[in-house]
Amino acid sequence: MRDSKEARAMGRASKREDIAEAAFQQFHARGFNATGINDITKAAGVPKGSFYNHFSSKEESALEALSRYADSLRFDMLTAPGSPPLDRLRAHFEFLSRDVLDNGFVRGCLVGNFGAEVADHSEEIRSAAKRGFDGWAERLRQLLTEAQEAGDLKDSLDAETTALFILSAWEGALIAARVDKSAAPVEAFFRTVFEVVLR
Amino acid sequence: MRDSKEARAMGRASKREDIAEAAFQQFHARGFNATGINDITKAAGVPKGSFYNHFSSKEESALEALSRYADSLRFDMLTAPGSPPLDRLRAHFEFLSRDVLDNGFVRGCLVGNFGAEVADHSEEIRSAAKRGFDGWAERLRQLLTEAQEAGDLKDSLDAETTALFILSAWEGALIAARVDKSAAPVEAFFRTVFEVVLR
Incomplete structure (x- = not known):
């Protein structure tokens, strides 16, 4: 029984x-x-x-689905010990870029997709997407602050603003890559974020 | 008759x-x-x-609808005579930001929305969205080149890459603003693009 x-x-x-x-x-x-x-x-x-x-x-x-998706994003890469903060940041975005680059430039980010399609119409989904973005932005902010403390990043950057900007720019790059069916927007993200914004 | x-x-x-x-x-x-x-x-x-x-x-x-939307975006502001290129760029994005800031952080950009929702599933809509982004990126590239020629922008920036990056970052900022129901992502866009990337 x-x-x-x-x-x-x-x-x-x-x-x-x-x-x-x-x-x-x-x-x-x-x-x-x-x-x-x-x-x-x-x-x-x-x-x-x-x-x-x-x-x-x-x-x-x-x-x-949002919670399952967040679990797949390897946020642990942002705090993994043993390498400098900005190297970890780059490795994290290189990991994220594989999904779009290796799969014919489709799907993008589920949080951004729900943000574009559903956030205006479902307060519950918008709140969950906001929690996802907030958690991610906070991890990025901590990493940028760590890079500043290590002397690897200019102090003139506001870590909170820059974290939010990088997150938004990534979401936009994924959409532009799907529209363009090319890696160019993702390459422009890496080149501008790492060689201009964080330089 | x-x-x-x-x-x-x-x-x-x-x-x-x-x-x-x-x-x-x-x-x-x-x-x-x-x-x-x-x-x-x-x-x-x-x-x-x-x-x-x-x-x-x-x-x-x-x-x-995409064509009507494009007609509403005041691309003419990017080429209006009488003010320096980067001032025109800022005025253009300030104009674009009004729709999201004045309307409770909803709707976003129709091209980006279709990119997130429909580009993977309709080749016709994806192509039309791509034409929209391409035309916009080309106008931005021309403006950045003009700024470089006028000595208002560092020559080390690749105008084509930077134009594509700014366009993508804007699309992402609109989505993040809708998710956050706040102006913070749009403010982070202005602050980082104009005070870091283009400085």
Whole structure:
């Protein structure tokens, strides 16, 4: 009896995981409004009705998608010990750039995509995207401050302003790369941020 | 007979204009996928069926929306005679920033929005957005070159790279402003572009 209850709970957790992961992938590939519940359950290989056993709404699954996406961004690279702050910053953005450069310039950043498509229309999704950007900007600010303290970065830069600017510029570079279907906007980001702004 | 034919043609042109303008406004406010033909015809005050008398598809009306949007961006400010190039650049971005700052941080840039939402899925819309970005980047490049020739901007900057970077950074700043519901990302854009990148 107990075993079958545990098996059912595990099956339920595994089905939830499949739906959550499929929702994340579908939202990232198609956007929020173009993704139907049907697309999610089909990609997860589960019956359509089962979506609502695990999520109260498409919006709720989008909030979880944002959290899954954030977990994939390797923010730990920004604080990894052993290399100078600005090298870590560059390595982090080189890691982020791989997704767009290696996949034919599609998808971009899920937070920025939801920002462009959904932020005006869902306060919950906007708040979650804001938390994502705020957390990222704060990590960047800390890294820039560390670089200033190490004498690797000019003190005249305001670390908070520059962190927010770099984050925004990255989001824009991803959109321009998708529009241009080329690496040029990402290359312009690296060249200008690292050779002009942070020089 | 001829008069009534002319009146019909004028009525037809005026209805087309109402639909095209409503489509532009709806796409800008709601995004591409969240805008239904019904939203457009309702906003235009015309019967739903009349949409297809003037446009073959929602996509076709989106292409015209991009063109209407581009016409509203006052690119002429970048080449207006009488003031130094970098002053014109700042005035142009101050003009662009008004739409987002004065309207509660919504809507953003239609080209960037379509880039984030539709570029991966419609080659026609992606191409039109690319033409929009390319034309804008070329105008920015010319202005930066002019500033370099006037001795107002360091020669070490690559004008083409910097133009593309500024355009991308602006697109990202608009998205971050909508997510943050604040002017901070736009302020970070002005401060970093004009006081660091172009200094």
